[in-house]
Amino acid sequence: FAHHMMNELLNLDNTTIITIAPWAGVFGDQWRASAGINFTHQVFNGQSGLHFYPIANLSYDIVGNYVIPFFGFGGYLEDNNYSKILSENPWVNPGLNVANTSHKFIIRGGIKGNFNPKAAYNLSASFSLIDSIYFYVNPIMDDSPNVLQNTFDVAYDSDVQRKHFKGELTVAPTNSINIFISAEYSRYTLQDLDKPWHRPEYIGRCAAAYSINDWVIVRAAVHFEGGRLARAANGAPIELDAIVDANLGLEYRYNRRLSALLDLNNLIGQRNHIYYLYPMLGFNARFSVSYSF
Secondary structure (H helix, E strand, O other): OEEEOOEOOOOEOOEEEEEEOOEEEEEOOOEEEEEEEEEEEEEEOOEEEEEEEEEEEEEEOOEOOOEEEEEEEEEEEEOOOHHHHHHHOOOEOOOOOOOOEEEEEEEEEEEEEEEEOOEEEEEEEEEEEEEOEEEEEOOOHHHOOOOOOOOEEEEEEOOEEEEEEEEEEEEEEEOOEEEEEEEEEEEEEOOOOOOOOOOOOEEEEEEEEEEOOOOEEEEEEEEEEEOEEEEOOOOOEEEEOOEEEEEEEEEEEOOOOEEEEEEEEOOOOOOOEEEOOEEOOOOEEEEEEEEOO
């Protein structure tokens, strides 16, 4: 259940989403199967609608947690509330009402398991059919009084096909070292829009943590995004440079309640655009202290 209250200052209407998802499952020593249906009722901008999403999942452990194929299909209604939109893009037009996105059908499959007790993998692929998917766009010069073109609206498309491939690898060579690597690739087939504005074609991430002892932990991460297109003021596509964000962190745990953290962000000082006309923050550092009661 989700309910977002009306805000007259931002011209936001009440939005309510109610979801009921009964399911049943049968489980064996090597296999798991479940099926159900997702009933979702929404009220948005004074209009109501009911969505049905059949759900099913099946997995089978072929070789003792080393090779586990899995398959599933389903769907859901994505809640595009104002807080979520602002967290994604702080430069949207104030009070922007974004319609909820219906992931009408998602079929996915893959294989997961362990290489050995210290390494695990997960490879998957999915195909989705999506309604009311949104893309962040700068306004067209002739259609907007915003001469600077420095805020964002959204453009919608429906019956969009999305192909998504993802691979993950987790390695823990010792009790004090953890390494995580992931890579994703997405391809959109659109009906009305020219391009999937501001959505990356590929994403990569590598993160590692090293516990020197019970009190000191060192963390490092590199995030990569590429294949993003933005819409210029004249409507033409502009390819944005790839983002490479490298970060380093140090945590000191004085005891179970008190700890201090030092984060060094964007170590290479890259200033490529996260969104068109808005570059990344350069190298920055943050120090914080936390205490749990």
